[in-house]
Amino acid sequence: MTNTNGVTTGFSLLWRAPDRVPQPPDFDKMHSAAKGAPRGKAADETQITSADLRNAADRWQATAIRILIGGATDDSISAAANSVVDAGAGDDTVTVGEKSFVDGGAGDDTIGAWSDSVIYGGEGNDDIKAWSETHIEGGAGNDVIDAWSDNYVDGGTGDDTIVVHSGSVVIGGKGNDTIGIGTDSTVRFAAGDGQDNIWTLRDGRIEFGEGLNADKMRVEHKDGKTIISFDGHPDDSVTINGFYRTFAVSFADGSSQQIERPVDHEAQAALIARFNANKDKPIPPFATR
Ligand SMILES: [Ca+2]
Ligand SMILES: [Ca+2]
Numbered sequence: 001m002t003n004t005n006g007v008t009t010g011f012s013l014l015w016r017a018p019d020r021v022p023q024p025p026d027f028d029k030m031h032s033a034a035k036g037a038p039r040g041k042a043a044d045e046t047q048i049t050s051a052d053l054r055n056a057a058d059r060w061q062a063t064a065i066r067i068l069i070g071g072a073t074d075d076s077i078s079a080a081a082n083s084v085v086d087a088g089a090g091d092d093t094v095t096v097g098e099k100s101f102v103d104g105g106a107g108d109d110t111i112g113a114w115s116d117s118v119i120y121g122g123e124g125n126d127d128i129k130a131w132s133e134t135h136i137e138g139g140a141g142n143d144v145i146d147a148w149s150d151n152y153v154d155g156g157t158g159d160d161t162i163v164v165h166s167g168s169v170v171i172g173g174k175g176n177d178t179i180g181i182g183t184d185s186t187v188r189f190a191a192g193d194g195q196d197n198i199w200t201l202r203d204g205r206i207e208f209g210e211g212l213n214a215d216k217m218r219v220e221h222k223d224g225k226t227i228i229s230f231d232g233h234p235d236d237s238v239t240i241n242g243f244y245r246t247f248a249v250s251f252a253d254g255s256s257q258q259i260e261r262p263v264d265h266e267a268q269a270a271l272i273a274r275f276n277a278n279k280d281k282p283i284p285p286f287a288t289r
Contacts, residue, residue, distance in 0.1 A: 070094075074107070081114065091124070098131075108141070121145075121156070138162075142175075172196045189238055191230075199241045201275075205248040206238060214251050219259055224267020226259060243268040 070077060070087040077085055081097030089106040096102055098114040108124040115132045125141040132149040139156040147153055147164050154171040155162050162170050163180040170179050171188045179187055180199040187198055190209030216231040226240040240247055250256035
C-alpha cells in the first residue's frame with residue numbers, strides 16, 4: 001500500500017509483542033540535555049520544523065534522537081523520524097515520523113505518528129492517529145484514537161473511541177468505549193471496564209480479565225447486536241455490533257469459546273446503510289461520534 005507521501009509500506013510487519021510496554025524517556029534528564037533546543041513559545045502559532053530539529057540536534061550533538069519540549073502553551077510541533085516530543089500542558093498539535101516518542105501531556109492534544117512509535121496522550125480529550133506497530137495510550141479523558149495495523153492501543157479512562165484496522169490489541173479501559181476493529185484484532189476487557197460497544201466488519205476476539213469467567217457469562221442476541229454480560233458484574237457489558245457470524249472469546253483461566261451470532265438481515269442492511277452514509281467521516285464510519 002502507498003501512503004500519501006508515496007512511501008510503500010508492508011502490512012505484514014514483524015509482530016510486536018502487545019504486552020511490551022515501552023519505557024518513556026527520562027524527561028528530566030532530557031530537559032537538561034536539550035538546552036538550546038527549540039522550545040514552545042507563548043504564541044499559539046509556534047511551528048517547529050524538522051529543519052529546526054536538525055539544527056537543534058547539531059547544537060547539542062544528539063544525532064540518534066531529536067528532543068522537542070513544548071511549554072505549558074498550545075504548541076504546534078512537526079518533527080521527523082526518531083524524535084522525542086514532550087509537548088507539555090496546553091492543547092498541542094504534534095506530528096512525528098516513525099520511531100518517535102510523544103507525550104502529549106495535559107490538554108486536548110492532536111497527535112499523529114508514523115510507524116513504530118510510542119504515544120502517550122496524557123490527560124485531556126486527545127485525538128491520536130498512528131500508522132503501524134505503535135504503542136498508544138490515550139490516558140484520562142475522552143480520546144479518539146485511529147490506528148492502522150499491528151498496534152497496541154489502551155484508551156485509558158474516559159469514554160474513548162478507538163478504531164484499529166488489523167492485527168492489533170485494544171484495551172478500552174474504564175469508561176464506556178466505542179471500539180472498531182478490522183481483521184485479526186483482539187479487545188481486552190477487564191472487570192470494571194464499563195459498557196463498551198465493539199464494531200466489527202470481520203472476525204475478532206475478546207479476552208476477558210480476572211473474574212469475568214465463562215460460567216458467569218450471559219450472551220443475548222438482540223436487534224442484530226450480541227450483548228455479553230457477567231453475573232455479579234452488573235455495570236459491565238460488551239456489545240458486539242456488525243454482522244460477522246462468529247466471535248471468539250477467551251477467559252483468564254485459558255479457556256475459550258466461539259460465540260455464534262444469528263444472521264439478522266434487517267440489521268445487516270441497516271448497518272451497511274449507516275456505514276455508507278458515514279464512510280467519509282474520519283472516525284469511525286460505522287459508529288459516528
Ligand atoms: Ca481515555
Ligand atoms: Ca471501557
